[in-house]
Amino acid sequence: xxxxxxxxxxxVDEAAALFAKGKEAKYLAGGHTLLPVxxxxxxxxxxxxxxxxIKDLVGIEMSGDALTIKxxxxxxxxxxxxxxxxxxxxxxxxxxxxGDPQVRYRxxxxxxxxxxxxxxxxxxxxxxLGATVKTNKRSIAGDGFFKGLFSTALEDGEIIxxxxxxxxxxxxxxKMRHPASRFALTGVFVVKTKAGDVRVAATGASQNGVMxxxxxxxxxxxxxxxxALDNVTISTDGLLADIHGSSAYRANLIKVMAQxxxxxxx
Amino acid sequence: xSTIKLTVNGKAVSAxxxxxxxxxxxxxxxxxxxGTHVGCDTSQCGTCVVHIxxxxxxxxxxxxxxxxxxNVTTIEGISKGDELHPMQAAFxxxxxxxxxxxTPGMIMSxxxxxxxxxxxxxxxxxxxxxxxxxxxxxxxxxxxxSVLDAAGRMKVAQAAE
Numbered sequence: 001x002x003x004x005x006x007x008x009x010x011x012v013d014e015a016a017a018l019f020a021k022g023k024e025a026k027y028l029a030g031g032h033t034l035l036p037v038x039x040x041x042x043x044x045x046x047x048x049x050x051x052x053x054i055k056d057l058v059g060i061e062m063s064g065d066a067l068t069i070k071x072x073x074x075x076x077x078x079x080x081x082x083x084x085x086x087x088x089x090x091x092x093x094x095x096x097x098x099g100d101p102q103v104r105y106r107x108x109x110x111x112x113x114x115x116x117x118x119x120x121x122x123x124x125x126x127x128x129l130g131a132t133v134k135t136n137k138r139s140i141a142g143d144g145f146f147k148g149l150f151s152t153a154l155e156d157g158e159i160i161x162x163x164x165x166x167x168x169x170x171x172x173x174x175k176m177r178h179p180a181s182r183f184a185l186t187g188v189f190v191v192k193t194k195a196g197d198v199r200v201a202a203t204g205a206s207q208n209g210v211m212x213x214x215x216x217x218x219x220x221x222x223x224x225x226x227x228a229l230d231n232v233t234i235s236t237d238g239l240l241a242d243i244h245g246s247s248a249y250r251a252n253l254i255k256v257m258a259q260x261x262x263x264x265x266x
Numbered sequence: 267x268s269t270i271k272l273t274v275n276g277k278a279v280s281a282x283x284x285x286x287x288x289x290x291x292x293x294x295x296x297x298x299x300x301g302t303h304v305g306c307d308t309s310q311c312g313t314c315v316v317h318i319x320x321x322x323x324x325x326x327x328x329x330x331x332x333x334x335x336x337n338v339t340t341i342e343g344i345s346k347g348d349e350l351h352p353m354q355a356a357f358x359x360x361x362x363x364x365x366x367x368x369t370p371g372m373i374m375s376x377x378x379x380x381x382x383x384x385x386x387x388x389x390x391x392x393x394x395x396x397x398x399x400x401x402x403x404x405x406x407x408x409x410x411x412s413v414l415d416a417a418g419r420m421k422v423a424q425a426a427e
Contacts, residue, residue: 001286001288002286003285003286004286006285006329006332008331008332009336010382022349028329028332029326031327031329031332032309035288035327035328035329036308036309036327038286039307039308048285050329050330050331050332052332060351076321099398099399100397101311101322101378101379101395102309102312102315102322102324102375102396102398103309103324105321105322105323105396106323106324106328121303155270170319172345179325180310180378181310211321
């Protein structure tokens with residue numbers, strides 16, 4: 001790891017001011033992506049600004065129609081949350097199959113979506129549920145937040161403060177885990193909104209990161225059941241192909257994971 | 267350089283380290299607590315697991331600065347003098363180790379598992395919860411046996427306190 005300067009601000013404003021002063025600053029939340037990347041010398045930030053100790057960024061709140069998870073809330077805290085379990089159990093399930101227990105103590109929801117790893121789990125939840133990403137500057141609709149591999153709508157120095165998920169009528173997540181990395185070989189999040197819309201997002205499958213799956217959405221809108229997807233064919237265009245699986249394998253996984261997610265959603 | 271103040275195994279510690287120092291290196295190189303190991307260095311293998319404020323974390327993926335002000339417990343801090351922690355005793359009695367490299371991490375993770383599940387532990391849960399710790403010798407069988415044995419001992423120890 002190259003040399004860096006570590007900062008631990010106690011407020012979002014202080015963090016943003018430190019970022020502006022740094023030559024090439026980076027925010028750190030749980031650190032379980034940034035630190036490995038720094039160790040590999042693929043990142044060499046002049047300043048590391050720790051958001052993990054900012055009290056305003058931690059907590060889970062439920063209002064009538066939305067579950068709001070503040071950005072530096074850890075996966076462990078999400079798993080413990082009675083509100084999350086009640087409002088959107090699919091999010092709690094997603095969290096339980098993410099990383100390992102030690103990683104779940106440190107990793108944060110804000111860190112996950114800010115990084116937008118193409119095989120990360122939370123981008124699928126944000127996109128499928130049509131969540132709103134709140135930052136220190138504005139609110140960004142989930143549909144416009146993810147911009148391809150490791151890219152988001154966030155501007156330089158902008159800090160995610162919370163993610164607000166509309167509570168759906170039904171939701172489910174199913175994931176084929178890579179057995180070593182525990183990232184999604186493909187994971188699919190299915191949602192039936194209270195207005196009756198169907199939204200489906202797949203992670204780990206596309207060369208462009210998380211994506212909606214219109215073919216699955218149309219079939220589920222007509223008939224919300226796993227069987228409705230039996231004859232759906234997923235195009236291999238733009239899907240990932242690597243040593244772990246071909247694009248045809250991932251296309252099939254999208255279908256199978258969607259079926260399992262629908263079954264889990266009930 | 268920064269001065270890091272934290273509590274390690276119940277003792278207040280102050281150390282002058284570079285900001286890029288990882289917690290595991292502060293423990294091993296500055297404080298000479300070499301029971302905590304570095305295996306993969308990529309937060310996969312779990313040999314570096316210590317407790318920060320009671321939570322089992324991978325100290326190869328935590329900056330020393332992030333741990334400032336915290337209570338850190340390492341494998342050196344769990345026995346009471348010559349009396350092994352029930353988890354350590356269970357690992358010894360059940361042959362839960364061979365080469366011993368993964369053992370400190372296994373034990374620190376396993377204590378955290380028992381703390382979270384208490385008496386509700388079964389074999390499947392232990393195997394699932396240990397997924398962040400890799401052992402290349404034992405095939406896990408005796409490790410799982412040790413954790414289940416220790417869960418019973420820790421319950422008895424807590425009841426006695």
